[in-house]
Amino acid sequence: MPSISNIAAQTLQRRILSGDYAPGTALPSQRELSDALGISRASLREAISMLEALGMVRSQAGKGVFVTAGTRPPPDELPTGPNAMPPAAIFQLRYVVEPASASLAAQRAAAADLSALHACQAGMKAALTACDLVMAADADLRFHLAIAALSGNPALGAIAEQFKAQLAFSLRLPFADRQHVWQPADEHQAIVDAIVAGDAAQARRAMQTHLLAASQRVGIAFVQP
Numbered sequence: 001m002p003s004i005s006n007i008a009a010q011t012l013q014r015r016i017l018s019g020d021y022a023p024g025t026a027l028p029s030q031r032e033l034s035d036a037l038g039i040s041r042a043s044l045r046e047a048i049s050m051l052e053a054l055g056m057v058r059s060q061a062g063k064g065v066f067v068t069a070g071t072r073p074p075p076d077e078l079p080t081g082p083n084a085m086p087p088a089a090i091f092q093l094r095y096v097v098e099p100a101s102a103s104l105a106a107q108r109a110a111a112a113d114l115s116a117l118h119a120c121q122a123g124m125k126a127a128l129t130a131c132d133l134v135m136a137a138d139a140d141l142r143f144h145l146a147i148a149a150l151s152g153n154p155a156l157g158a159i160a161e162q163f164k165a166q167l168a169f170s171l172r173l174p175f176a177d178r179q180h181v182w183q184p185a186d187e188h189q190a191i192v193d194a195i196v197a198g199d200a201a202q203a204r205r206a207m208q209t210h211l212l213a214a215s216q217r218v219g220i221a222f223v224q225p
Helices: 004-018 030-037 041-053 087-107 115-129 133-150 154-162 164-176 183-196 200-218
Strands: 057-060 064-067
Touching: 004 030, 004 041, 004 133, 030 041, 041 057, 041 133, 041 164, 087 133, 087 154, 087 164, 087 183, 087 200, 115 133, 115 183, 133 154, 133 164, 133 183, 154 164, 164 183, 164 200, 183 200
Parallel strands: none
Antiparallel strands: 057 064
16 A cells, blocks of 8 residues: 555656646645645655655755656766665665575575566556556565565565665666666566576576666666675
């Protein structure tokens, strides 16, 4: 079930896409928006952070939150992740951890319930078809958490949960590249195919390819361990 902040982000997303909030204009104040949406300012700030990571709005200190034209921000203007963690640091951590999770998931594929992966894929494709980037990113997060769980290693699952906010943030960033919003779903399918086939080496490679491609869509680079 979507969180309060997810629902608020979807509502604001619809208003942006419909033209109610045009590119270049400022969103109403946090007080106005929180009252209109019937949510706390904390939930509203989380929703706005989601939209900023997705490239829909840009916060300007002392001025407000402005609707963008849906273009990817330059790397030096990317928002920082939760706890002020740089995006490159998050991607580098993911590159260390997630290929291992995918490889282990493939080795357990025969005994594992893979329906969660297929459901995440279906949800992501449905959201993209509906131009709902908020829920596409949510399905993206559920996909990566499912792989961590399927690894069978509780430590890997705990790492994914501990850094869930940072993971979610990093997954939203590539969607700011509007020309390639379907690529994550295509890359996910390569990972799923390798896991279903029980091909651990290919699952690892497919996840590495996905992470490198995602970071390129964001416009950042990191040192590969």
